[in-house]
Each structure stands twice: as C-alpha cells, then as structure tokens.
Amino acid sequence: MIKTENLERRYGPTVAVAGVSFEINAGEVAGFLGPNGAGKTTTMRMLAGVLSPSSGRAEIHGLNVEERSLECRRLVGYLPESNPLYEEMEVTAFLKWNGAMRGLAGAELEAAVSAAVGKCGLAQAAGKDIGELSKGYRQRVGIANAILHNPPVLLLDEPTSGLDPNQAQEVRALIGELRKEKTIMLSTHILPEAQSVCDRIMIIAGGKIAADAKTADLMACAQGGHKFVLTLANADDSAVRQALLALPGAACCEYEEKAGEAVFTVSSENDLRAAIFRTAAGNNWPVLGLERRTASLEDIFRRLTQ
Amino acid sequence: MKTFFNGPLWNLYKRELAFYFNAPTAYVVMVVFLLIAGYLFAIPLFLVNQSTLAGFLDTAPLLLTFLAPAVTMRLFAEEFKSGTAELLFALPAREWEIIAAKLAAALTIFALTLAFTLVYPAILLMLGDLDKGALACGYLGLFMTGLLLCSAGLFASALTKSQVTAFITGFLAAFVFFMAGKLTPYVPAPLAPVADFIGFEAHLENMARGVLDTRDLLYYFSVSALFLFLTRLKLQTMKAD
Known part of the structure; x- marks a missing residue:
C-alpha cells in the first residue's frame, strides 16, 4: 500500500511537487501520467526513499518513508527513470549483489536471481557485462533488479521507455502477471499503455494531481463528448460554420484547411452525423468525409496538462 | 543466518574493492607510486652507499598526498x-555503511600499495640492522596518514560529479595538512603549535621514531572522523535539497 498526504517537494524556489495526496491499495496498478517536469519522477523518488519530502508525508505499508526509511526501502522495488546500472558488472553478478544487499543469501538468493532472470527474459544476457547490453536488455536488467527480492510494492519509472513494441508488450504482460500480489505504481508517457495496464490513472500537472480515477471511469467520462470531423472539397467557411453551429447541441466549430480541403470539427454531446449530412446535402456541399471521434485519454491528458 | 559477511557493509565493501581491481586506474596509480618510491629509496642505497629508509620516509608524506586522492576520487x-x-x-x-564501505575499500588499496614498499626495509634488513619496532610504528603512521587523507578524499569525491575535480579538491585538502606543519616557523608564535598540530608530518615523525602517543592517534582519528561526518552531512543535504 502506498499513501501520500500533501506531499510536497521544493528545489530552492521551484515547487516540483505541490501537495500531492493519494492512496494506492494492494493489488492495484496505478498509472502516473503527466508531461515532462510535472513531478512524476520527484514523487517516485520520494517514495523510494532517495529524496526527502519538503513537507507532507508518504507511507509504504503504513510506515513513514522518512522515519522508517530502511524498512520502507526493503518493501520497495524501484526502477529509476534513466535506469542507471553498474556497467562494469555482469548481469548475474549485479543481480546477486543486489539480492545480497537486500538480505537474500545462499539457495534463496540463487532462486531469486534465476526467477528474475527467467521472468525478464534475460537468460541469453546473463553472463554479459551490463555495459555491453542493448537498451532493451538494460531495461530488463533494471526491472529484474526491481522485482528480485519479491517486494510487495513496485515503483516503476517509465518501465517501457526505450523498448521496441514487442519488448514493451512483454513488460506490460509481466506487470499484468505481478499485479495480483503487489501494489504497483508506474509512470509513463505512453497513454494507450496506461489505458491497457493500469486499473487506475492519476494525471499530474504542475506538481498537482489533476485527475485521479479508475481507468474505466476516466474513459467513460472522456466518452461523454463527441467530435465530428467534416471534410468538404471547397466551401465558404463562415457559411458552413454558421450552419453547423445551428445544429442542435453543437458546441463549437473549428475550421482548418488541409491540402486544399476544408476540414470542420464540431463538438457536441449528441450524435450529429445524420444532421450534418442533411445540412451538407441541402446546401449542395461536396462531402469528402464525415467522421465521429470519441474523446480519448489523450484528449483528457491534453486538456488537463496544458 | 544473519552475519557480518552477508550484511550490507561487507557486500558494499566487496563490490567497491572489485571495482578497483576491474579498472586500470588503481593499477596505474599503484605502479606510478611504487616507481617513484623505489627511486627515492634506491638513490641513497646505491649513490651514497647508505642503508637507510630516510630518503623514502622524508618524501612519503608528499607522495601520499597524491596517492590518497587518486585512490578515492572515483568513490x-x-x-x-x-x-x-x-x-x-x-x-x-545506512549512509554510514555506504561511507564506511567506500573508505575501507580505498584504505585496502592504500594499504596494499604501502605493503609493496615493505620490500625496501626487507632489503635493508638483509644488508644491515634496522629498528623493527620503529619500522612497524612508522608504517602504522603511514597507514594512519592514509586514513586521514582518504577520508578527506572521500569527502572531496562526494562534492562533485567529476573525478578530476574530486582529485584536485582531495589533493588540495591533503596538501593543507601536509603544508601546515611546514609553515610552523613562519606563522606568529602563538599559532605555531596549532599549525604543528594540524599538519600530519609532526605526528608521522613521532611514529616513525617509534613513539606511539595517544595524542597522535587521537589527531588522526578525530580529523578523519570530521571528514567522514562532513561526507555524511553532504549526502543528507543532497537528499534534502
């Protein structure tokens, strides 16, 4: 379980995280979304015990990360943002060392290392120096290191960054497997990934939580509005705009010219496709395309973070 | 079972030491040090026909002010x-475990380098007579100087991302402790004992003569502890701001 209360972090006069409160329960995968510099990494670093909060509190399994730092660090598996690794160590040696640092020894350590190597598909790279590995393999080493000691809480800062689509899919599958028994918090830029992996999405902007909801609820909320994109061969844009705005429920209408074609975008709560078609036909406008777009996570993200 | 040998301190120490032996820097530093020390030892032996450690012991303090930051700059x-x-x-x-492990690894390399120079007194012992008690005490003094200079170097390394800057800062810190004793004749009279106490040379000379005084040991331990404390403070402030 991860819990924060008014967690705040300043770097000198700059406020990186401005009073963030949330609670992530066991078995939950929470996606932490936000533009660069929104405070995602700073929040995760505070939870990992690498950075002290300026004020407010953070708890891992009910333990304050400041007061019970050592115990908290034992409960957490952490994949830092840029995935720094000891380049000169062999993969297995690195994992063994980390396991030993986390109190594993003997047969238990061997089993933990081989389990992590297996889960992360590292068998082929096990004997190599980390410095020789490709970015994808390095990322796997970072993830293997985070899950090595079977921690109940996982903090993964951009776990799929730098991976090709296949590798990213493997990592998502791995997170899916781990979700049953763990509390997972992951940050990402890739919105469809958050949508497919996370039960819950938190959007952070300017150091504040801008949205925090179950993925399904957030999607339902997003789907409340429709956008209709009408493409005409040529048209008097002000006349078209007027006609479109006169339709029942039409909220706003944007016009832009794309490759000689006139593109109008109308937002509305209602399904306007039939009405738009009739208007165009009635006015003898040559319709090249008519499309309905439902708002996506991307729209919500953009709306909240811009 | 939980023992020292599967605890964090030992694991950290092992890894730090492995890094020294995996990288060329440690070997280069050791070889250069031993070449210079060997030359300084050989000169009186062959040119003046004197069997003495004086040439080595006189220049050892300056050599150590280079050796220690070269060993610690990476940490x-x-x-x-x-x-x-x-x-x-x-x-x-814990922070102190990380600091102690790094210091211990640096001191191991430092002690290993010093151990190679034991060849010189061994040669002298074959040729003539040598006060073994004073010799042991002198080497203890060199090691304690290493403790002080490596602690200063470790602190210098915690101040920067650049190994070169760490080396230069570490060397300057070491140089202050090297020079303080030499300045004794030039500072105002009331300050002379202070300068003499701050410089490590007077303490090293005492030990090289075979005098094991708690004041000297106290000096080495307290200055080293000060640098280790400052290192810990630096790590804590980094976390906090």
Whole structure:
C-alpha cells in the first residue's frame, strides 16, 4: 500500500511537487501520467526513499518513508527513470549483489536471481557485462533488479521507455502477471499503455494531481463528448460554420484547411452525423468525409496538462 | 543466518574493492607510486652507499598526498555521474555503511600499495640492522596518514560529479595538512603549535621514531572522523535539497 498526504517537494524556489495526496491499495496498478517536469519522477523518488519530502508525508505499508526509511526501502522495488546500472558488472553478478544487499543469501538468493532472470527474459544476457547490453536488455536488467527480492510494492519509472513494441508488450504482460500480489505504481508517457495496464490513472500537472480515477471511469467520462470531423472539397467557411453551429447541441466549430480541403470539427454531446449530412446535402456541399471521434485519454491528458 | 559477511557493509565493501581491481586506474596509480618510491629509496642505497629508509620516509608524506586522492576520487563522483547513486541510496543500507564501505575499500588499496614498499626495509634488513619496532610504528603512521587523507578524499569525491575535480579538491585538502606543519616557523608564535598540530608530518615523525602517543592517534582519528561526518552531512543535504 502506498499513501501520500500533501506531499510536497521544493528545489530552492521551484515547487516540483505541490501537495500531492493519494492512496494506492494492494493489488492495484496505478498509472502516473503527466508531461515532462510535472513531478512524476520527484514523487517516485520520494517514495523510494532517495529524496526527502519538503513537507507532507508518504507511507509504504503504513510506515513513514522518512522515519522508517530502511524498512520502507526493503518493501520497495524501484526502477529509476534513466535506469542507471553498474556497467562494469555482469548481469548475474549485479543481480546477486543486489539480492545480497537486500538480505537474500545462499539457495534463496540463487532462486531469486534465476526467477528474475527467467521472468525478464534475460537468460541469453546473463553472463554479459551490463555495459555491453542493448537498451532493451538494460531495461530488463533494471526491472529484474526491481522485482528480485519479491517486494510487495513496485515503483516503476517509465518501465517501457526505450523498448521496441514487442519488448514493451512483454513488460506490460509481466506487470499484468505481478499485479495480483503487489501494489504497483508506474509512470509513463505512453497513454494507450496506461489505458491497457493500469486499473487506475492519476494525471499530474504542475506538481498537482489533476485527475485521479479508475481507468474505466476516466474513459467513460472522456466518452461523454463527441467530435465530428467534416471534410468538404471547397466551401465558404463562415457559411458552413454558421450552419453547423445551428445544429442542435453543437458546441463549437473549428475550421482548418488541409491540402486544399476544408476540414470542420464540431463538438457536441449528441450524435450529429445524420444532421450534418442533411445540412451538407441541402446546401449542395461536396462531402469528402464525415467522421465521429470519441474523446480519448489523450484528449483528457491534453486538456488537463496544458 | 544473519552475519557480518552477508550484511550490507561487507557486500558494499566487496563490490567497491572489485571495482578497483576491474579498472586500470588503481593499477596505474599503484605502479606510478611504487616507481617513484623505489627511486627515492634506491638513490641513497646505491649513490651514497647508505642503508637507510630516510630518503623514502622524508618524501612519503608528499607522495601520499597524491596517492590518497587518486585512490578515492572515483568513490562518490562516479556514482553521481553515472546516476547509480540513485540505485545505491534506494538500497536498504545506512549512509554510514555506504561511507564506511567506500573508505575501507580505498584504505585496502592504500594499504596494499604501502605493503609493496615493505620490500625496501626487507632489503635493508638483509644488508644491515634496522629498528623493527620503529619500522612497524612508522608504517602504522603511514597507514594512519592514509586514513586521514582518504577520508578527506572521500569527502572531496562526494562534492562533485567529476573525478578530476574530486582529485584536485582531495589533493588540495591533503596538501593543507601536509603544508601546515611546514609553515610552523613562519606563522606568529602563538599559532605555531596549532599549525604543528594540524599538519600530519609532526605526528608521522613521532611514529616513525617509534613513539606511539595517544595524542597522535587521537589527531588522526578525530580529523578523519570530521571528514567522514562532513561526507555524511553532504549526502543528507543532497537528499534534502
């Protein structure tokens, strides 16, 4: 379980995280979304015990990360943002060392290392120096290191960054497997990934939580509005705009010219496709395309973070 | 079962030591040091036909002020530069354990380098007579000087991301302790004993004569402890701001 209360972090006069409160329960995968510099990494670093909060509190399994730092660090598996690794160590040696640092020894350590190597598909790279590995393999080493000691809480800062689509899919599958028994918090830029992996999405902007909801609820909320994109061969844009705005429920209408074609975008709560078609036909406008777009996570993200 | 040998301190120490032996820097530093020390030892032996350690012991303090920061410059600077500090500080290890492990690894390399110079007194023992008690005490003094200079170097390394800057800062810190004793004749009379106490040379000379005084040991331990404390303070402020 991860819990924060008014967690705040300043770097000198700059406020990186401005009073963030949330609670992530066991078995939950929470996606932490936000533009660069929104405070995602700073929040995760505070939870990992690498950075002290300026004020407010953070708890891992009910333990304050400041007061019970050592115990908290034992409960957490952490994949830092840029995935720094000891380049000169062999993969297995690195994992063994980390396991030993986390109190594993003997047969238990061997089993933990081989389990992590297996889960992360590292068998082929096990004997190599980390410095020789490709970015994808390095990322796997970072993830293997985070899950090595079977921690109940996982903090993964951009776990799929730098991976090709296949590798990213493997990592998502791995997170899916781990979700049953763990509390997972992951940050990402890739919105469809958050949508497919996370039960819950938190959007952070300017150091504040801008949205925090179950993925399904957030999607339902997003789907409340429709956008209709009408493409005409040529048209008097002000006349078209007027006609479109006169339709029942039409909220706003944007016009832009794309490759000689006139593109109008109308937002509305209602399904306007039939009405738009009739208007165009009635006015003898040559319709090249008519499309309905439902708002996506991307729209919500953009709306909240811009 | 939980023992010292599977605890964080020992694991950290082992890894630090392995890094020294995996990288060429340690070997280069050791070889250069031993070449210079060997030359300084050989000159009186062959040119003046004197069997004495004086040539080596006179210049050892200056040599050590170069050796120590060269050994310690990597310790924190490299972790900051490559970002692995993030991994290190997320591990369930206390700050003092990390500091102690790094210092112990540096001191091991330092002691190993010193151990090679034991060849010189061994040669002298074959040729003539040598006060073995004073010799042992003198080497203890050299090691204690290493403790002081490596602690200063470790602190210098925690201040920067650049190994070169760490070396220069560490050397300057070491040089202050080297020069303080030499300045004794030039400072105002009331300050002379202070300068003499701050410089490590007077303490090293005492030990090289075979005098084991608690004041000298206290000097080495307290100055080293001060630098280690400052290192810990630096790590804590980094976490806090």
